[in-house]
Amino acid sequence: MAFTIQFIIDVLSLGGAYALMALGLVIIYGILRLVNFAYGELIMVAGYTMYLSSGSGLPWIVMASLAVAMAVVFGIFTDYAAFRPVRAKSVTAVLITSFAFSNLLQNAALLFISPRPRNVPLPPIFSQTVEIGGAITPVRNLITIAASIVLLAAVAYLMRKTTLGIAMRAAATNFTMARMLGVPANLIISSAFALSGFLAGVVGILWIGRIGTVVPGVGLEPLLVAFIATVIGGMRSLPGAVVGGFLLALIDTTLNYTLPQDLLKFRDAFTFTLVILILLWRPAGLIKGPASGQRT
């Protein structure tokens, strides 16, 4: 029983974080058909903002909000620096600029801050544990679950009920038609980047809360997770991203518990092999999104 509860909490907390990461990526992909390689660096930006503000004596929640705000700012900045100038060009061109931009941010952190890990301030609640039904679990896992439920609900509401969300979905389905009907393209794209940055910021705090430190390469793992979750879920579907995130967490956690010790270090290889098998069965991912996709 305790094991079952432990397992469920593990899957839900990991899955919640994965789902948020994937959602932030797929919001951009859905509208612009572009893969944002610099997405992981938004998480890095949130982490370094926490580190840089740690000496200021502000309450933790203010620092956290500041970190999220910086991630949003950098999200919008990504749009202006790496995407807007090449939006009308080939998919490959956009991929390359975002890859280059990601490298740019990472190396800027190397050059201006430090290659070594930096401590991030965390409230004591992040390191406490509680006992639920016989299973001992860190409180931060419960925080992650709560945060992901709230955020997923909020994003669902935003996308379904508000004008902005409906306009974004319209743009994702048929960009040209949406523009003809008066949806302001640049505003929609910038808000998508802002929303993506917001999700990255929150995920960044939750993710870095697990590790406690930030390094320039901290964004790589979340980026990969988001990539794989979106590919499994279906590249253009928001619910797909969430499903993909939870499924990936389920695979990861199961492997964590079942693989023998000497094979555990190959876990990533196993996970990605499973992903390849899923793609073999359904090349378009589990949930199909809207069919078309133009960017201009």
Next chain:
Amino acid sequence: MKHSYITAALLIGLIAALVVGTELLGIRLYDRIVTNLLISLVLVIGLQTFMGNSGLLSFAHIGFMGFGAYTSAVLTIPAQMKGMALPDLYGFMTAVEVSPLLAMLVAGIVAAIVAAIVAYPLMRLSDAAAVITSFALLVVLYTVMNNWSAFTNGPRTLFGLPKTTTLPMAAIVAALVVVVALVFKESRTGKLLRASREDEVAAAALGADIPKLRWKAFVLAAFIAGVGGALWGHFITSFAPKSFYLKETFLVITMLVIGGANTVTGAVAGAILVTFAYEGLRSLEGTLNATAAGAGQVVGLTEIVLAIAMIAFMILRPGGLFPTREIGHILARMRRKKETSA
């Protein structure tokens, strides 16, 4: 077809000129830089055979280079050194010791076989999904290299490879690879693949089996990467898995993109240009680090400049320096134009 011969002749001539020039100068540092350049050239052209013809970005290339390097290492490290260099190696492998040339060939074949197996499902994917999975594939290959201690000595540095890669040797391999890439480009597979790059739907309607075509190109690219990896391994003689990860991937893609992914000429031009820029920036970093203000803290400057250059290229000249035509083709056209105007 005829201008392919001109292109091949010019590019090989360029490689030969580089080698002869360096040998005449006789400065060891330049010798190193040019050998490095030629190895990069092999890798970049390898990537070009896949990316240029299929139009898909592949991140996994450097992973196959790593597989090649490790294959060649396991086959060539002298038997008496194996106990130290690879303590966990399977018993029957310890006695194996083949010539570096044969090992290089085997390295290419091993990389190609791995690519042939893993790429079969991946080639069915298109644009973004294909790119993302190739990125995931790089991580898988890296994880395997980092953890398969029996063959790779884990994340620790593997040493003891015989240093057999010389400047002329690298030049010969580079010249061969130029020819292979040009032949592949003009072959039936290459032409069909380029048709699918321009218009996937139209090419499929004409009967092109796109996943299969891509698969062939991918396997060829992996073979070249494996050979390049072996070449590099015998040049550098000691390396760790982290030599085959994102930093190198970024560098190879920068070279190809700046030169122009669609042409072999572009791959050559990009490799040469970026290598010189890279070496220049590295020495600048070194100089800055030696000053009081830098104080050993300047890292990543090279990558920042290259990243900015790459973004600028994508905005101003998205096809790179040689976006569509090979150098031979450009020269032939210029001559024809002159004749018609005269």
